[in-house]
Amino acid sequence: xxxxxxxxxxxxxxxxxxxxxxxxxxxxxxxxxxxxxxxxxxxxxxxxxxxxxxxxxxxxxxxxxxxxxxxxxxxxxxxxxxxxxxxxxxxxxxxxxxxxxxxxxxxxxxxxxxxxxxxxxxxxxxxxxxxxxxxxxxxxxxxxxxxxxxxxxxxxxxxxxxxxxxxxxxxxxxxxxxxxxxxxxxxxxxxxxxxxxxxxxxxxxxxxxxxxxxxxxxxxxxxxxxxxxxxxxxxxxxxxxxxxxxxxxxxxxxxxxx
Amino acid sequence: xxxxxxxxxxxxxxxxxxxxxxxxxxxxxxxxxxxxxxxxxxxxxxxxxxxxxxxxxxxxxxxxxxxxxxxxxxxxxxxxxxxxxxxxxxxxxxxxxxxxxxxxxxxxxxxxxxxxxxxxxxxxxxxxxxxxxxxxxxxxxxxxxxxxxxxxxxxxxxxxxxxxxxxxxxxxxxxxxxxxxxxxxxxxxxxxxxxxxxxxxxxxxxxxxxxxxxxxxxxxxxxxxxxxxxxxxxxxxxxxxxxxxxxxxxxxxxxxxxxxxxxxxxxxxxxxxxxxxxxxxxxxxxxxxxxxxxxxxxxxxxxxxxxxxxxxxxxxxxxxxxxxxxxxxxxxxxxxxxxxxxxxxxxxxxxxxxxxxxxxxxxxxxxxxxxxxxxxxxxxxxxxxxxxxxxxxxxxxxxxxxxxxxxxxxxxxxxxxxxxxxxxxxxxxxxxxxxxxxxxxxxxxxxxxxxxxxxxxxxxxxxxxxxxxxxxxxxxxxxxxxxxx
Numbered sequence: 001x002x003x004x005x006x007x008x009x010x011x012x013x014x015x016x017x018x019x020x021x022x023x024x025x026x027x028x029x030x031x032x033x034x035x036x037x038x039x040x041x042x043x044x045x046x047x048x049x050x051x052x053x054x055x056x057x058x059x060x061x062x063x064x065x066x067x068x069x070x071x072x073x074x075x076x077x078x079x080x081x082x083x084x085x086x087x088x089x090x091x092x093x094x095x096x097x098x099x100x101x102x103x104x105x106x107x108x109x110x111x112x113x114x115x116x117x118x119x120x121x122x123x124x125x126x127x128x129x130x131x132x133x134x135x136x137x138x139x140x141x142x143x144x145x146x147x148x149x150x151x152x153x154x155x156x157x158x159x160x161x162x163x164x165x166x167x168x169x170x171x172x173x174x175x176x177x178x179x180x181x182x183x184x185x186x187x188x189x190x191x192x193x194x195x196x197x198x199x200x201x202x203x204x205x206x207x208x209x210x211x212x213x214x215x216x217x218x219x220x221x222x223x224x225x226x227x228x229x230x231x232x233x234x235x236x237x238x239x240x241x242x243x244x245x246x247x248x249x250x251x252x253x254x255x256x257x258x
Numbered sequence: 259x260x261x262x263x264x265x266x267x268x269x270x271x272x273x274x275x276x277x278x279x280x281x282x283x284x285x286x287x288x289x290x291x292x293x294x295x296x297x298x299x300x301x302x303x304x305x306x307x308x309x310x311x312x313x314x315x316x317x318x319x320x321x322x323x324x325x326x327x328x329x330x331x332x333x334x335x336x337x338x339x340x341x342x343x344x345x346x347x348x349x350x351x352x353x354x355x356x357x358x359x360x361x362x363x364x365x366x367x368x369x370x371x372x373x374x375x376x377x378x379x380x381x382x383x384x385x386x387x388x389x390x391x392x393x394x395x396x397x398x399x400x401x402x403x404x405x406x407x408x409x410x411x412x413x414x415x416x417x418x419x420x421x422x423x424x425x426x427x428x429x430x431x432x433x434x435x436x437x438x439x440x441x442x443x444x445x446x447x448x449x450x451x452x453x454x455x456x457x458x459x460x461x462x463x464x465x466x467x468x469x470x471x472x473x474x475x476x477x478x479x480x481x482x483x484x485x486x487x488x489x490x491x492x493x494x495x496x497x498x499x500x501x502x503x504x505x506x507x508x509x510x511x512x513x514x515x516x517x518x519x520x521x522x523x524x525x526x527x528x529x530x531x532x533x534x535x536x537x538x539x540x541x542x543x544x545x546x547x548x549x550x551x552x553x554x555x556x557x558x559x560x561x562x563x564x565x566x567x568x569x570x571x572x573x574x575x576x577x578x579x580x581x582x583x584x585x586x587x588x589x590x591x592x593x594x595x596x597x598x599x600x601x602x603x604x605x606x607x608x609x610x611x612x613x614x615x616x617x618x619x620x621x622x623x624x625x626x627x628x629x630x631x632x633x634x635x636x637x638x639x640x641x642x643x644x645x646x647x648x649x650x651x652x653x654x655x656x657x658x659x660x661x662x663x664x665x666x667x668x669x670x671x672x673x674x675x676x677x678x679x680x681x682x683x684x685x686x687x688x689x690x691x692x693x694x695x696x697x698x699x700x701x702x703x704x705x706x707x708x709x710x711x712x713x714x715x716x717x718x719x720x721x722x723x724x725x726x727x728x729x730x731x732x733x734x735x736x737x738x739x740x741x742x743x
Contacts, residue, residue, distance in 0.1 A: 048694075048698050049697075049698075050694050051690065051694070052690075071697070071702075072694065072697035072698055073697045073698075073700050073701055073702050073703075075698075076697070076698055076699060076700040077700055081698075082698050084695065084698075087695070088689075088691045088692050088694075088695035089692075090692055090695070090696075090709070090710060090713055091713055091714065092712070092713030092714050092715070092716035092717070093709055093710070093712070093713030093716075098699075098709065101701060101705070101709060102696075102699035102700050102701065103700075105699070105700035105701050105702075105705065106699075106700035109700060141713065142713075158699065162699070162700070
């Protein structure tokens with residue numbers, strides 16, 4: 001599914017990722033953990049193609065394609081979905097209309113038939129119900145006046161609608177209380193399938209109690225410094241990043257720069 | 259063509275010998291010669307076979323215009339206009355000059371129609387293809403006309419109205435925008451080419467939205483349009499002006515005048531989509547649009563609602579206003595003004611509160627992209643007698659990129675201490691975060707800008723009649739093409 005080799009990424013001339021390697025097989029769920037400022041969000045943005053994140057070396061191959069040649073919307077069309085750490089507000093644009101535009105943009109890219117209004121309404125209602133989202137939220141402007149939990153649920157709703165091949169969840173657990181966390185985790189687990197891969201980015205082990213990963217990687221100072229199974233996450237929780245000789249605060253300045 | 263009064267021809271011919279071998283000897287002449295003088299004014303009036311009083315009215319305006327200076331207070335820059343280097347009368351083009359089929363039309367224009375989703379039949383009409391060959395608009399127009407007549411609504415060209423309803427025209431023309439109101443309105447009073455007249459009798463709710471679409475064939479309304487709408491007591495009319503599709507037009511200078519008069523308990527909803535040629539990406543060419551629009555809420559609880567979507571023209575100078583004279587009258591102004599490339603817009607409104615318990619609402623949304631300059635200029639004036647007057651103004655500016663500009667110039671004059679006046683203003687930019695978020699959801703950068711801008715303009719767009727609103731949304735998208743990299 002995804003193969004990252006020797007990835008170097010600079011933001012405003014400052015190197016944030018320096019030689020990152022990562023392989024995610026189809027159907028697997030991987031977790032990336034790491035201290036603040038280790039480059040976790042940078043990795044998420046680079047995968048999604050955000051401007052200002054300059055790849056200075058290395059490659060990313062996604063389903064046989066050179067991902068770095070594609071525009072962000074092409075990546076979305078090819079099946080990369082990023083659940084944002086801080087979902088963005090778009091005043092005046094109803095969530096419902098936005099999601100329909102989004103779904104149809106992606107469908108057009110995939111040469112699939114566009115979805116009609118009635119069919120879409122049915123689909124989104126069903127998905128919203130699974131996520132215990134108030135339907136009224138769909139009438140409101142995208143993320144405007146949403147609580148932290150509502151925003152995160154809205155991200156998972158979009159993921160469910162767009163049916164990505166690779167879902168990247170950037171700190172989806174941050175700012176969620178335990179009930180919301182469970183709902184979000186259920187949403188993610190419901191999406192797991194042999195055809196879909198998932199990359200969960202998190203600082204804490206907490207989320208991984210509900211979304212059990214196949215592999216866990218530790219990202220620090222711009223590269224993967226440890227790999228393991230789900231037990232690695234538990235170990236980190238217990239002993240802290242210090243067990244890898246890492247200081248949680250060391251790279252905070254880099255995060256700010258990123 | 260209207261028959262010409264031989265006396266008038268003689269008068270014109272006598273006035274100057276120049277015309278002998280010129281256009282006047284040929285009554286079918288399409289153009290008056292370049293320039294502006296009393297003879298041209300007489301020629302226009304004669305061409306339209308106007309009554310003497312209207313000729314005198316035009317001449318008074320012209321004489322006054324000669325004493326006036328072009329206003330310079332607006333925030334638009336353009337080369338000096340040589341008013342003697344323009345044509346002031348051009349008859350509707352003969353079908354022989356028009357393209358014979360869509361194959362002869364500029365493909366770029368057709369591409370734009372396509373993007374706007376304009377039906378094939380209408381595309382031909384808009385591009386100036388000899389329409390009857392394409393679709394039978396005449397029968398459609400006739401059906402509408404019959405229905406309006408049944409309701410007692412008069413909807414005709416200004417030239418027709420001058421002949422068919424002289425008493426109405428004579429008592430209302432210039433009653434809201436006087437002959438000598440301002441430089442451009444005065445010019446219009448002297449040389450107005452044609453326009454629209456609407457009269458809605460007492461207690462009648464006009465059975466349909468009146469749109470200039472119905473008149474596609476009827477008039478080459480041209481550069482000096484004059485519109486007059488009268489709503490008698492208890493009546494209602496919704497009038498749609500303009501067209502989302504760019505129309506063929508060779509005149510650079512436009513100076514229209516619109517007058518609305520609303521009596522007791524009556525309402526006029528006036529919606530405009532203005533999409534004149536904005537000039538090319540380097541700012542060459544484009545229409546200069548200097549418009550005077552004013553409505554008089556003369557009666558108790560009368561109401562005027564202006565909604566405008568301004569995306570065209572190189573220069574837009576336009577302040578649709580409401581004079582709230584009747585007690586309890588209501589004025590509304592909803593505006594989207596978009597400037598891209600080198601377009602400049604100086605637009606806003608005036609709300610003049612005279613009557614008691616009058617209220618007004620102003621929602622203005624400016625969008626600037628490229629090198630566009632967008633100014634909101636508005637006046638809220640509350641006279642001493644306007645007890646209980648209220649105004650709410652919201653004035654937002656959106657910037658796309660860092661080479662454009664947005665300016666807000668609100669004037670507030672309150673002479674009644676009990677009046678309530680609120681003014682809110684914001685300036686924002688389309689953020690990289692918003693763009694990236696949309697792109698991550700599969701939208702191209704251009705789609706993303708279009709979605710964000712349409713969201714931002716929603717409060718105004720929802721005021722437009724449904725079909726118009728859908729087209730206006732697409733128009734905003736098309737007008738912003740190329741505004742993001």
